[in-house]
Amino acid sequence: MATPTEFRLPRYGEDPEGTHPPLDSSGYRSTALRHPKQDLVLLPQMLTEVTGPLLGPGRLGEHDNDLTRQHAGEPQGQRIIVTGRLLDGDGRPVRDSLVEIWQANAGGRYRHTGDRWPSPLDPNFDGVGRTLTDSDGRYTFTTIKPGAYPWKNHDNAWRPAHIHFSVFGSAFTQRLVTQMYFPDDPLFSQDPIFNSIPDEKARQRMVSRYDHDITQAEWALGFQFDIVLRGRDASVFEDEEDEDE
Numbered sequence: 001m002a003t004p005t006e007f008r009l010p011r012y013g014e015d016p017e018g019t020h021p022p023l024d025s026s027g028y029r030s031t032a033l034r035h036p037k038q039d040l041v042l043l044p045q046m047l048t049e050v051t052g053p054l055l056g057p058g059r060l061g062e063h064d065n066d067l068t069r070q071h072a073g074e075p076q077g078q079r080i081i082v083t084g085r086l087l088d089g090d091g092r093p094v095r096d097s098l099v100e101i102w103q104a105n106a107g108g109r110y111r112h113t114g115d116r117w118p119s120p121l122d123p124n125f126d127g128v129g130r131t132l133t134d135s136d137g138r139y140t141f142t143t144i145k146p147g148a149y150p151w152k153n154h155d156n157a158w159r160p161a162h163i164h165f166s167v168f169g170s171a172f173t174q175r176l177v178t179q180m181y182f183p184d185d186p187l188f189s190q191d192p193i194f195n196s197i198p199d200e201k202a203r204q205r206m207v208s209r210y211d212h213d214i215t216q217a218e219w220a221l222g223f224q225f226d227i228v229l230r231g232r233d234a235s236v237f238e239d240e241e242d243e244d245e
């Protein structure tokens, strides 16, 4: 299992400036209402926080990492394989970590009571998956390419197609959350969530890479998306902020 020290949260100053979104991001309206108004208090992690039940191999279901096989029928849409490695700041694999995803269906609709826009739910698609990284730090999901969907942030606002990722360390108190996008999405330019990342290179690291070697003939398109915990190539994390924010 990853040890707590392997899975330190990225610390202020360790990742290049502009890697993570500011807590209050102009253009992304709801951030103003929900970010903390006072300095964060770092709670030391004691035995209780770093030990305890975790989702190990015995607790994962057979189809947890194949979102196309969780119902009797097949979901609508473009079947895709999303794979990548979980790496620490020195490029070493982080093994046995719980990676979870959640996403909209092919029509851009979430199976969530709060999602009411007029795009149909798919009876064969829930949009949630989980898996553990292997000894090479690799995770793999088979799923459906999510559709874009409207939200009310600004006039005619649409979220680019994306998949939400959560990664746990060696305890449930160690969690990082990010989003994965698809290459060349025409909606990037008007999306304040994508554009809330100040550093252009960091922003591009949220975009997966089409990989024809992952693509399976007559079956599914392949995309690569690595998650890097910290350092020069750190992934963008939603629950981090830059030092000067």
Ligand SMILES: O=C(O)c1ccc(O)c(O)c1
Pocket (backbone or CB within 6 Å): 030, 151, 159
């Ligand atoms: O944080 C939000 O408000 C928000 C809204 C729409 C999204 O698609 C999302 O991922 C986050």
